[in-house]
Amino acid sequence: MSKLHYCIDGTSVTDKVLRYQQTKENDDYVPIKLYYDNFRDWWYRKLQDYLDRETFDADYDFKLCKAVDTFDEDQARAVAEKYGLNFLGMFNRWFYRILSNWRSNAKSSAFRVKNRPPVQCPVCGRFVPRINDEHLSHYKTISDLPRFFVRDGMIYKTETSPSTFATVWGKYTRKKLQLMQRGDTKIYLDERKKIRWPFFQKDRSRGVVCPFTKKIVPAITNEYIRGLHKRHNRYAVPMRWSEFQEEHPVILIQSEIYSVDRADNRSDDAIMAKDYISKEYSTDEADHTNLDKFAKNCRFEHSFNMIDYYVEDELDRKILKLVAVGYTVEDIADSLEMEKKDVRLQIRDIRDSCIEMESRLLE
Ligand SMILES: [Zn+2]
Numbered sequence: 034m035s036k037l038h039y040c041i042d043g044t045s046v047t048d049k050v051l052r053y054q055q056t057k058e059n060d061d062y063v064p065i066k067l068y069y070d071n072f073r074d075w076w077y078r079k080l081q082d083y084l085d086r087e088t089f090d091a092d093y094d095f096k097l098c099k100a101v102d103t104f105d106e107d108q109a110r111a112v113a114e115k116y117g118l119n120f121l122g123m124f125n126r127w128f129y130r131i132l133s134n135w136r137s138n139a140k141s142s143a144f145r146v147k148n149r150p151p152v153q154c155p156v157c158g159r160f161v162p163r164i165n166d167e168h169l170s171h172y173k174t175i176s177d178l179p180r181f182f183v184r185d186g187m188i189y190k191t192e193t194s195p196s197t198f199a200t201v202w203g204k205y206t207r208k209k210l211q212l213m214q215r216g217d218t219k220i221y222l223d224e225r226k227k228i229r230w231p232f233f234q235k236d237r238s239r240g241v242v243c244p245f246t247k248k249i250v251p252a253i254t255n256e257y258i259r260g261l262h263k264r265h266n267r268y269a270v271p272m273r274w275s276e277f278q279e280e281h282p283v284i285l286i287q288s289e290i291y292s293v294d295r296a297d298n299r300s301d302d303a304i305m306a307k308d309y310i311s312k313e314y315s316t317d318e319a320d321h322t323n324l325d326k327f328a329k330n331c332r333f334e335h336s337f338n339m340i341d342y343y344v345e346d347e348l349d350r351k352i353l354k355l356v357a358v359g360y361t362v363e364d365i366a367d368s369l370e371m372e373k374k375d376v377r378l379q380i381r382d383i384r385d386s387c388i389e390m391e392s393r394l395l396e
Pocket of ligand 1: 154158169171
């Protein structure tokens, strides 16, 4: 091995790089490459968990090329002076930094691939890193607040703490509010106005309107939302951990860490709960008598919960669940021994009362 910081021909590596930047002659590049071939194995040992040797070698050559191209003499001289470093070693520092970045990128991307994918909660349908006690209480947070609310016939943007100005979006109509809550605000942009803060508490200090209770409160925080009546403060049925385990014994509460090559050699006993369930209860074998089985399928469970939560009538529930799993009016009429006409009417009724309920919830 040649002397530290010196190429085999006796020139310092840094000088050689500067020379090559001028000449672009292969003869000036080869000594640099030969010098750094000495460090190849050392770097490969650092990276061998993430790259195969061939990829590593190609990348290493490429990084060296890049480093030689981008080495900036003026900047290097300034840095050397500032920190009292030997200028001869400056290219080496530059290349070392590039290689170190490479190593940490390789490491973190490998970690990302192995990271746990989120799991879907069968009760609320949301994806979470892990289903735990905390999650199962299904409390709303300020991120669940409706974006707009209605007061005195006008639509306002929801704020969590008082400010100097409030944003008002013009006169309320049910349709307009529905579209806006869904994110279609563009068509109403002309009506948007900033106005002096209009909401005051009894003691004349500024407050915000709670979009759930319509009352004026000092501020809306996660704690405030938790303290509300359960009609307002949950987005799904709250559940105790013990109930959850009893009802969903096969649901994984946290996914396994799979490495990249895992898909090829999955063993049957380690299969994800979701796959297991859809294998057990495929759509074909279900009819209205075993709707309960559907409920164990993540995909339907969320809809079923919503239906049970909001719909009281037993027949309405049955019809809605069949609609949710993809039954046609004919199928439903057959399964429930009803007239097709009646099924249609019933569905229309349910839909109307849902729209009614939705707008009541949003107001
Ligand atoms: Zn949940």
